Amino acid sequence: GAVVSQHPSRVICKSGTSVKIECRSLDFQATTMFWYRQFPKQSLMLMATSNEGSKATYEQGVEKDKFLINHASLTLSTLTVTSAHPEDSSFYICSAREIDREFLYFFGQGTRLTVV
């Protein structure tokens, strides 16, 4: 089955620093990847949709300058949380969709970000 690898699984950083999270599709090509954020006891909220080779589309209320998304290849998308603050602490999950199977979404393992 299709595998999406997300790294790191857990990261602690200091306020003001930037953190990069990687999302890789290991055995398929993903034209589209999605980034979600999940607060404790809440559901997954879509932050942005990234398409290979083009700018990401951000959901309403998500700061594009704070959450930088790059989808430079068909197997890799990155989310960089810039100038992180404690309120950015959350669980971030990526999802990838295969070129020929647009009805299937595969999820990464998630990244627990703690900003201190």
Add this chain to the structure above:
Amino acid sequence: EDKVVQSPLSLVVHEGDTVTLNCSYEVTNFRSLLWYKQEKKAPTFLFMLTSSGIEKKSGRLSSILDKKELFSILNITATQTGDSAVYLCAVDFLPSTGGGNKLTFGTGTQLKVEL
């Protein structure tokens, strides 16, 4: 506004009980409805439903979709402690605002199965 609503928000049952989880939706250009189980990490896929009235079954879990009334149910029979998790309902749809199709998730149902 596109939305997915799940009920109940949380549920505590005893092993062996049967539970029914509900998901209603209101989206433009519906494509499919998906159920996921989430324990500590990322969601794991359970079912994808596209047609009304056709039950999908996997072991003790089953699910059905009603596209006329815009809802789905997830049934778990003979529950076990290992079924304790958050169950998420998501709808794949094509937004009227443009762009490609995407998932929107419901609030989730927290299920706890006790001995």
